[in-house]
Amino acid sequence: AQTVTQSQPEMSVQEAETVTLSCTYDTSESNYYLFWYKQPPSRQMILVIRQEAYKQQNATENRFSVNFQKAAKSFSLKISDSQLGDTAMYFCAFHPNTGFQKLVFGTGTRLLVSP
Amino acid sequence: EPEVTQTPSHQVTQMGQEVILRCVPISNHLYFYWYRQILGQKVEFLVSFYNNEISEKSEIFDDQFSVERPDGSNFTLKIRSTKLEDSAMYFCASSLDRGQLFFGSGTQLSVL
Numbered sequence: 001a002q003t004v005t006q007s008q009p010e011m012s013v014q015e016a017e018t019v020t021l022s023c024t025y026d027t028s029e030s031n032y033y034l035f036w037y038k039q040p041p042s043r044q045m046i047l048v049i050r051q052e053a054y055k056q057q058n059a060t061e062n063r064f065s066v067n068f069q070k071a072a073k074s075f076s077l078k079i080s081d082s083q084l085g086d087t088a089m090y091f092c093a094f095h096p097n098t099g100f101q102k103l104v105f106g107t108g109t110r111l112l113v114s115p
Numbered sequence: 116e117p118e119v120t121q122t123p124s125h126q127v128t129q130m131g132q133e134v135i136l137r138c139v140p141i142s143n144h145l146y147f148y149w150y151r152q153i154l155g156q157k158v159e160f161l162v163s164f165y166n167n168e169i170s171e172k173s174e175i176f177d178d179q180f181s182v183e184r185p186d187g188s189n190f191t192l193k194i195r196s197t198k199l200e201d202s203a204m205y206f207c208a209s210s211l212d213r214g215q216l217f218f219g220s221g222t223q224l225s226v227l
Contacts, residue, residue, distance in 0.1 A: 045218035091158060108157055
């Protein structure tokens with residue numbers, strides 16, 4: 001069974017600084033997708049960034065980038081130049097690219113960006 | 116930009132009552148999902164639906180739950196006899212392929 005672990009329940013960062021959220025996962029699959037979703041207080045699930053396992057290059061999306069280490073099964077999210085609007089719950093998720101598969105979510109990291 | 120639409124945004128019901136949560140997936144998507152999130156907990160998979168049938172379901176998705184795509188655009192989740200522990204945010208999602216799910220904004224279900 002696939003599992004996703006987020007070991008940081010809460011993180012704090014000051015505005016304009018950089019923060020890294022960690023995520024590890026366990027799978028026997030070789031081809032899969034990894035995602036970071038943001039859930040603000042409105043509780044909507046917003047896709048932040050995605051990574052295909054077959055791509056060695058780390059995905060980037062504006063201020064958001066990932067450090068994908070396939071051998072270590074690690075997928076961390078770096079937020080640069082943090083903004084107050086980044087305050088949210090962040091979920092790491094795994095999605096195998098075979099069959100009719102579901103997203104497996106981690107338990108989330110609550111990020112607080114302060115002025 | 117196309118989006119997944121869920122109605123209602125909030126639903127309050129009495130224990131034992133039936134509820135239907137509605138979703139309109141993105142029009143050209145082929146895979147449909149329901150997830151739920153109990154307050155303060157992680158998002159959990161309930162069921163996936165493809166080609167007019169359930170393709171996978173979790174152990175949460177027992178006989179009290181059913182899904183339907185009645186008219187080619189709507190995708191509904193029915194809970195036959197609600198329990199207190201069914202109180203949660205229910206998310207619908209759809210995808211064109213298996214790579215990226217698009218989530219709706221959720222229905223907050225409160226069972227009293």
